[in-house]
Amino acid sequence: MPLAVVEATPDLAIELDVPNREYSPGETITGRVLRSSHVVTSEALVTIKLYGRTKVRVDYTTNSGNGSQHHTIRTRFDLLGSGPAFYNTIFKGPIHIPPDGSGRTESWPFQFSLPHTIPDPAGIREGAHGKQKHCFLPIDPPEQITSHPLPFTMYSKVGTFWQNGIEGYVEYVLQAEFFEQHTSRFSSSPSAKKTATAVLPVTLRPPPIPPLLPHEWYPNRFVKREGVRTQLLLPAFAASGEELSFKQKTLKLFHSSKVPKYSFDVLVFSPGAIQLGSVDPVPFKVAAVPKLGAADETSEEVRNLERTPMVSVVNLKLTVKARTEVKVGSSWVSDRFTDRTDKFFEWSWTWKEGEEGMALPVWDRGMASAGADEDADIDFGDEKKGKKKGEKGDLKKGKDGLMGGGGGGTSSASGSSGGPTGEPPARDIGAELGLRFNPTELAYTGGSAKMNQILYPDFTTYNIRRTHILKWEMVLAVAKETVKVSNAHAVRFVAPWT
Incomplete structure (x- = not known):
């Protein structure tokens, strides 16, 4: 064919x-x-x-x-x-x-x-053999077929x-x-x-869609508790420039309580909708929220520092997966072979040491002591409480059959925080990199990454349905230690305005 x-x-x-x-x-x-x-x-x-x-x-x-x-x-x-x-x-x-x-x-x-619409209902019903189960779009009553775009x-x-x-x-x-x-x-x-x-x-071409408004990007919120143990969290040790001794490395390897620990929540706002060809960059905001309460496992010597340790993003990788579902005239085959998801596009960016744009905003001690309740929890807006530490967020099917995501990792409900309430300051990495998705490439400041196939908007027609999943991975650095966080969720690509 x-x-x-x-x-x-x-x-x-x-x-x-x-x-x-x-x-x-x-x-x-x-x-x-x-x-x-x-x-x-x-x-x-x-x-x-x-x-x-x-x-x-x-x-x-x-x-x-x-x-x-x-x-x-x-x-x-x-x-x-x-x-x-x-x-x-x-x-x-x-x-x-x-x-x-x-x-x-x-x-x-x-x-x-x-x-503008389907002119002949007979041809559509013939393709579905007159049965709704062989078609994604409704075909009963036949008169409504003429309203399908x-x-x-x-x-x-x-x-x-x-x-x-x-x-x-x-x-x-x-x-x-x-x-x-x-x-x-x-x-x-x-x-x-x-x-x-x-x-x-x-x-x-797809019918043009007016530019998305800020609230229409439908950001997905993701929260996960992370922590690092290293003697380099202490400024005096870091300033000395000395290498860790064998004993110190051993203590760090076995997570000894004698090694300082810094605990923080990683908060990521990733897009739930992306307009192809948009002049506005794709928002991708990241924040590191200190967890300085006694129950947050942050060491006392770190809690007593004048400034909170700096968290930096050193690597970002974006992967787009396309999910293709098809309908055929066999119910047995539909259950087994007609739903496939494959990696459509992958792009990564690594910041060089010292480059501007990698360090996340720091909540210093002055902000933390500005009348905040020691046992108050940070408010993440609409973020739903996540799972226990170590568990991954699940992708759930919505009513339209799409894989939905958002919350995952550790909730901010565990323990207490010495930071101020309200949504924390975040860095919009997507805006700083100028990330813009086009049907044939991902454009960013200083270059572009070509796609092997055309990136179509999400759509559903009689025997084909196309949806997408966005997976992101980040490597964060704290005191020369690194942690990796990642999440995947449904993302809706929409057609350009022109």
Whole structure:
């Protein structure tokens, strides 16, 4: 079930008035069909049609006592139907083009108006075999199908032929045909014979979405308790420049209570929605919240320091995973082989020592003593209480079947804090790096990272659903010790405004 590709010869070709243009539903496709090769006939017919379809192919392998067996299942939906609005006869009559070298080319103009919604419910119901379980979008009653928006062009392939592969796409194609009058020696009446075909795929872009407002980024909050043990937490020892002795290294290795410890919460605000092509950078805020209460395991000598130890971000890695779900006309196969998630894009950034932008805001002792309750807990706004220390946050399925995330790691409820109440100051690393997602790259200050595939907005059509997961990993440094934190959650990519 290959995608349609351009087919053009001197016998027949299709040209758009604006080459390589992308269209939106409701716009008009205009162009011409061309022929420059030699032909002489008393009766010729030139037709052109526009068709749209969304197709899925699932390959899977089963094993039995007789060995493995490969299976392939396909399903398709015709999006535009076969009505006269998308099939035109643009020429009928005699035609004479001299032999090659004359430079003469026949040209026949055409135009098609794209609908905003699905024009033919019958084609959709036929693709689903009349059963709702074979379709993501509702098809009952049939009248509501005409309100479904026309899906945009896309292509996705996960896995391989033998490894439970999924291939799905939405395409729109112009196809022109040239017929000549033909007389058979077995019949006295002439008939039409197709002698040339031309094909030109056209691209429908996603409908533009107005720029996201700040609150529409839907930030995910993540909190996790971290801590480091090292003699370097004490300024006097760090200033001496001496290397740790074997005994000191041994004490640190076995987490001895004689080694100073600093405990803090890592608070991360990551985006839940990202607009492709946005001029606004993707927000990604990070804060380190000191846990200075007696029950927070922070050593007394660290609690008595004039300034809280500095926490710095030394590495950030972002991974986008695309989840592709498809529907086929087999319930048994749908349960096992039609839901795949793969790593779509990965990017990392490492700060060099001393670079501006890596150190997180520090809550100094003056802020901590400004009337804060020693036993008060830091308020993280809407952050839900997380799990016990050491447990990972779960991804939960929402009502739309998407993997949702947010809270995870350790809650701020454990122990007490000597810091002020309210939301802590955070550093927006995303803004400082200028992170901007485009359909083909991630742009950042000073460069860009290309994607191997096109990053499409989240969408659902009749037999394909595409959603995304954002995974981030950070390495934090405190007194030359490092800790790693990470989380994954659903992220919604939306179409550009233009």
